[in-house]
Amino acid sequence: MDKDGGPAGKPVGRRVVLGVTALGALGVAFGARIESGLNGVLGTISSHDPTGLTGLLPGGGGFQFYNVASSLPYRSDQDYKLTVDGLVDHPVTYSLADLQSLPQTTLVRDVQCVTGWRVPNTEFGGVLLSELLDRAGVKPEGKALRFTCFDGVYSESLTLAEARRSDVMVAHQMDKAPVTRDHGGPVRLYVAPMYFYKSAKWLSGITVTDSVMPGYWEHYGYDVEAWVGRSNGRTDAPIDGE
């Protein structure tokens, strides 16, 4: 018998490997339930955590930063432009000041990402998308919207009916402050009832089209209709509109 237990020693290593694998399989089976149970607790803890470290834990209630472009896009408040064009009667370009002078709305909803994290009660302020559409005058053949971004890569889409909802806006305020560059500032889309990838950051163009043109992640298998709790195979609690 050698000093590491030899063939007679207990095969603890093998048991640990099998045990971890079995626990992992159980975790996959019940992970969705554990997640929804734990997220409330972790969210509460991290909202009282001055270091912000718990926000980094899985389901810790913080925002995660996603950027598909090669660098962090930037437009100053002065240079920012939003064009509305396509199948409209009056194509128009807004500056940030123009948007701020239109009727303003605020929405307080949970932000739900399709990868699982959720940030409760986040306030967005800006102009309802329906307001911009009414001003541009959508032609009868206009059925959908395509959103483009000044990162040069990202795009998104909505049907006209979705875009006219009262919980879909072009936001320049988040939690009572200007939308920061990381969060898609100066202006981003906010589609409250859908997974957050629909809420395109660094919004620079709204084009009315005759049919839905799938956006960036939708080319990689994400659902075009991204209702929270009813798409992408997820069962998150829906985010109430209306």
Next chain:
Amino acid sequence: MAHAHARPNTPVKPPKIDELRRFTNAERWVHRTTSTLMMSAILTALFLYVPGFAELVGRRRLLVVVHEWSGIMLPLPLVAGLFFRGVRLDMGRLDRFGPQDKGWVWRAMRYGTGQAGPAGKFNAGQKLYSALIAGLVLVMLGTGLMMWFTALSPLNLRTGASYIHDWLALIIGVLVIGHIRMALKDPESRHGMRTGWVTRTWARREHPLWEQEFPKEKRSKES
């Protein structure tokens, strides 16, 4: 007490002063390639997951591809290593816990590794680490594939998979940092992994039961 088949690896070249053969070439290549892939998976994970790092690089698609491939290749070095006797023998040693391993980790945590009692070629902490990492990598591979090939699994299992993947990533991070920390504290153990050889004095201090497997002091008198 020692059977012939349990004899330690015979040195392939004469040791310098009184050095013992600790790792074969195959073992060191398995370790090297595995650690490279592991670091690649960990670093890309950091840039995908931690907002501060993600802001620095963007390029999410590229990071995802590198992460997926580092992960899927992670078990391959060890699988290739199974063709080598030295790797198989030490996998057996890592697997089996002898009487000296009982309570070793607990004593090491309380009194330090030096006061935890004699160890064989691998102490119980090293055995446990290797087993945990192996099991965790398997789970990460499975959950990762579920997230990668979304059509493979029923819908709500994918939520569980990504949740488990996130938490286990944290645990792996802590384990790997611990592993590197132990290595940083012991230059000669790093030398052993780099060259395959360690001195008898080091072996007697760190792995006395393994040191006893080698013929006593003869070689130093001969050379």
